[in-house]
Amino acid sequence: MRTADVAQRAGYSVQQIRNLERDGILPPAQRSATGYRRYTDAHVRAALAYRALAAGVGPVEAKRILRADDLLALLDEAHARLHAERRDLALAKEAVAAIAAEPINDPSPSDAMSISELADALGVRPSALRHWEAEGLVEPDRAGTSRAYTPGDVRDARIVHQLRLAGYRIPQIRAVLPQLRQSGDWQDMVAARDASIATRSRALLRAAAELDGMLASR
Template structure:
């Protein structure tokens, strides 16, 4: 008949089964994600099923919430069921907000992309100050987007004055919606 206690595991056993390195298991224990391991008389760590389950829970949570929040959630599981539920609720609420914001940004980007660009004339281009005012951002924001390669305007004359074509204005509107 199987017992409720699992056979003892070494650090390497937990690491292999959880998909982590031995050092990462030690780090997770140090950070309180894994409960403190028992030690043998010679000082070796002895882990059980609770340690493996904690490492696996952390791995799954980190994929969805990020490592910092995952550590907080797993620590709360060891300390207080009420604290755990509160942290999980907060994580779910944050992820739901992010999904909603992402969906709205995608809709806005799709709507902007679908707008037809009428016959383009050279006079339709906008200077950096004009576009900044139209978007409600500072000109330095547009220069930063240029430096990052997000919206790269045409350069006119010998001074390198930025001029945004209608297609680049559309791109700037999309970047503005996504930020």
């Protein structure tokens, strides 16, 4: 095949195909006696595999996989990371639902925790709590430089901690935390995360099919 043929079949421009070959994403093309590139089905599959991998793991990791001698092992690692992300999301969903539903009845000043006590209880550094405070996720009472975390603040910190463990970014947590404080309703957030994982997982399936054909046609 010519460069234009590969571009048409893979959905790229001619220049993009040349760039993919230059970057080591496609196998080096053979040259004709007159110097023209000659491509095979393996090149088309490599281009399609890159497109799917980029959707599943991002372009940087996709390039690393396709350039590697042990690309199947790297693909297995990508599937394993998605599995861990799906598992962590399920655990976080259960934990956050339970934490948000816990009643807080008539808290007294003695129920408050210091920043070091709360950090130890969560297994995080005090600097993480300060960062969450700066981002508006947790708002402890302040007396000078001292912080006092009420039971409500502790609950918020526990929710933030679980969501961070599940891979949520600060802006996502900031957007949903008010609803969690009021009703514990975070189903839309979880649904979006589930959909993202499913989309990336299917992209990896498409990539695996193209990689299998690419390896078989070498």
